[in-house]
Amino acid sequence: MRAGVAKGTALIALLLASACGANADSGGGAWKPRGDVRMIVPFAAGGGSDLAGRAIATALEKAQPGLKVTVENRDGGSGAVGYSAMLGKKGNGNYLLATENAILSLPLSGQVSFTRKDFTPVAKLAEDGGILVVKKDSPYKTCADVVNAAKGGRVSVGMSGAFGVDNVIFTMIEQRTGVKFQRVPFESGGELVPAVLGGQIQVALLNPGEVIGQFRSGDLRGLCVTTDKRYAYPEFASLGTAKEQGIDVSYVQFRGFLAPGGLDERERAYWEQAARGVTKTPEFQKWLKDNYLQQAELYGDAFGGYLEQLDTALAPVLKKSS
Numbered sequence: 001m002r003a004g005v006a007k008g009t010a011l012i013a014l015l016l017a018s019a020c021g022a023n024a025d026s027g028g029g030a031w032k033p034r035g036d037v038r039m040i041v042p043f044a045a046g047g048g049s050d051l052a053g054r055a056i057a058t059a060l061e062k063a064q065p066g067l068k069v070t071v072e073n074r075d076g077g078s079g080a081v082g083y084s085a086m087l088g089k090k091g092n093g094n095y096l097l098a099t100e101n102a103i104l105s106l107p108l109s110g111q112v113s114f115t116r117k118d119f120t121p122v123a124k125l126a127e128d129g130g131i132l133v134v135k136k137d138s139p140y141k142t143c144a145d146v147v148n149a150a151k152g153g154r155v156s157v158g159m160s161g162a163f164g165v166d167n168v169i170f171t172m173i174e175q176r177t178g179v180k181f182q183r184v185p186f187e188s189g190g191e192l193v194p195a196v197l198g199g200q201i202q203v204a205l206l207n208p209g210e211v212i213g214q215f216r217s218g219d220l221r222g223l224c225v226t227t228d229k230r231y232a233y234p235e236f237a238s239l240g241t242a243k244e245q246g247i248d249v250s251y252v253q254f255r256g257f258l259a260p261g262g263l264d265e266r267e268r269a270y271w272e273q274a275a276r277g278v279t280k281t282p283e284f285q286k287w288l289k290d291n292y293l294q295q296a297e298l299y300g301d302a303f304g305g306y307l308e309q310l311d312t313a314l315a316p317v318l319k320k321s322s
Contacts, residue, residue, distance in 0.1 A: 031266035033094045036068045039257070040097045042082020044075040046190025047160060048128055048207040048291075052255040053098030055287035056125065056278060063277030069096070075187055078102065078163045080112050087114055089260040093267035096122070097258045104311045105163040108318040116311065120263050121304040123275035124256040125284075126293040129227040130169060130205045131239065133220045135196050143173075143224035144245040146203055150179035157181045158201040160189040163318070165253045166205045169226055171317055172249045173242075196220065207253070208236055209291025226251055233292050255293065256303065272300045 037060075041053035050073065057069040074082035079102035089095040097119070107115045132143050140146050149155050159166035170181050184201050186192055192204040193211065197219060205226070212235060214220035222239045228250050231237055242249045259271050278284050279295055288295055298306050 029266075031093065031264075031270050033067070033270075035094065036070050038095050039069050039071045040082050040086055040095065041071055041073045042075065042079040042097065042102065043073070043160070044188040044190060045073050047188030048210055048253070049079075049098060049100055049255075050188070050190070051209060051287070051291060052100070052126070052128070053257075055284060055291075056098060056255075056257055059278040059281040059284035059287075060274055062281040062283055064274050067274070077111075078106065078185070078187070080106055083114060083119075084112070086258070086260055087118060091262035092260055093263055093270070095260055096271070099256055099258045100128075100253050101165050101168070101310075101314075102163060103258070104307065104314055105165075105168060105318055108311070108315055109163045111163065116304075116307050118261045120259040120261055120268060120271075121300065121307060122257050122259050122268075122271045123278070123300075124254050124296060124298040124303045124306060125275070125278060126255040126288060127296045128207045128209075128253040128255055128291075128293050129225055129231065130165060130251070130253065131208060131211065131225050131236065132223040132242075133196060133204055133206055133211055133214075134202060134223060135199070136218055136221055138202065138221065140203070140223060142240070142245050143242050143247055146223065147173065147177050147179055147247060150181060151177075154182050155179075155203060156184055156201045158192045158195050158204040159183055159185050160187065160192055165251065168314065168317060169205050169249065169251055172251065173247060175317070176248050193220070207291070208233070209293070212292070231292065236292065254296070254306075256298075268300065275299055 039053055039057045041050050043049040054071050057071050060069050061067050074085050086097045103116050106112045134140050146155055157170055174180060189206055189210045192206055193214060195201050196204050211220055224242045224245050225231060225239050226242055226249060230241060279297060
């Protein structure tokens with residue numbers, strides 16, 4: 001009997017030990033993801049958001065040896081499909097989402113049920129400016145030309161998502177100047193370049209990294225930039241700001257990543273620490289330079305505070321446009 005009890009006790013102890021080993025991160029020690037991590041990109045392949053998500057995923061792998069991050073494009077609904085997919089991963093530290101301004105503009109549009117508070121802010125890593133572009137034979141030379149044309153006629157503008165940065169910029173221009181544009185929505189920036197080249201739209205707002213090839217070939221031209229200052233990059237340094245051209249508009253797209261809501265402190269701490277290593281990798285620095293971004297870092301609660309402030313600033317713009 002005693003032998004049976006001893007064997008039973010030993011078996012229970014072995015099972016408990018195995019259970020602890022299989023779920024070691026549920027204890028009080030440091031947490032690490034189990035298996036592959038999924039990085040959801042809420043836009044189609046080829047656009048600026050996709051490039052950012054892939055660059056962050058690669059840099060995370062370099063910064064955290066042994067970590068494997070697989071990128072998954074979940075496009076649709078101007079980003080709503082991808083963000084909604086992330087809602088179902090609450091409490092799961094093996095999921096990340098490449099985020100940008102749509103995390104704020106989508107809820108403000110009134111078209112979705114989620115808000116920024118449903119996710120865990122991990123890191124803002126860079127800022128991506130915008131350039132208003134036209135094809136080479138366009139009559140427009142500046143952004144002021146576009147505004148003047150819109151005062152007396154119809155100017156078609158493309159948007160990579162009905163509630164994206166494009167919508168914000170064009171709405172701001174409308175509010176500042178009193179004009180109205182003909183909006184033509186697309187799912188990603190990757191679709192806008194061929195749309196401009198093919199004459200489907202007259203003007204598009206694109207990130208530098210999305211148009212550098214067409215600028216070098218001469219197929220596309222820039223009219224102005226929507227940043228506070230001119231670009232230091234020589235390829236774009238000659239482009240004036242919208243403000244220089246008499247249009248009081250300035251707005252940039254941030255690049256970073258979120259985790260699902262409901263993470264415990266150990267999971268949050270792991271991803272914030274991992275994020276701090278991203279900008280130190282040569283791969284990330286190369287992506288910044290190749291795509292003409294500016295490094296701009298905020299982590300955890302500081303990133304959350306930034307989102308709150310930007311949310312407040314965007315509310316009067318987007319509520320008027322919706």
